[in-house]
Structure formats: structure tokens, C-alpha cells
Amino acid sequence: MERRALVVDDALEFRELVARILRREGFVIETASDGIRGVELARSFRPDVIVLDLGLPGIDGIDACRQIRGFTDAY
Numbered sequence: 036m037e038r039r040a041l042v043v044d045d046a047l048e049f050r051e052l053v054a055r056i057l058r059r060e061g062f063v064i065e066t067a068s069d070g071i072r073g074v075e076l077a078r079s080f081r082p083d084v085i086v087l088d089l090g091l092p093g094i095d096g097i098d099a100c101r102q103i104r105g106f107t108d109a110y
Contacts, residue, residue: 041082041109042066043073043099045091053086070094077103084110 040062044050047068054064065080067073071093077085085103089096103109 038062038084039080039082040064040084040086041073041076041080042086043068043070043076043091043096044086044088045069046088049088057084057086068092070096070099073099074102077107077109081107082109 038061040057042050042053042057042064043066045068050066050068054066058064062084065076065082067076070091073087073091087096087100091099
């Protein structure tokens with residue numbers, strides 16, 4: 036069974052590090068650098084796990100989390 040993870044962070048080096056670790060654990064990864072794109076990807080990619088930074092451009096991580104919780108129960 037394919038496991039999916041979404042990593043949302045505006046810091047490229049952190050995004051890449053977390054994505055690399057999750058890939059090594061067998062996850063298929065998508066990444067976003069801002070809250071708006073993170074919400075869009077959460078809706079279309081349907082991840083099982085979301086790593087979400089709080090200080091994001093566009094909409095912050097708290098607002099992104101509220102929106103995402105409206106349509107998914109990802110961890």
C-alpha cells in the first residue's frame with residue numbers, strides 16, 4: 036500500500052531534508068513552499084501524513100491546518 040506525505044515549509048533545505056527522510060521510509064512525497072499551495076496539494080494529493088511549518092508565506096501554517104482539517108484526517 037502506497038503511503039503519501041506532504042511537506043510544507045518555506046525553507047528549501049528543511050523541505051528537502053524531511054522529504055529525503057520520508058522517502059527513505061517508503062513514502063511518496065509532494066512538497067510546497069507556501070500555505071496556499073500546501074492546501075491545494077493536500078486536497079489533490081491526499082496525503083496520509085502532513086509536515087506543516089507554522090510560519091509560511093501566503094497563509095500561515097495555522098490557517099492552512101484549519102483549511103486542511105476541513106477535508107482530510109491526515110496525520
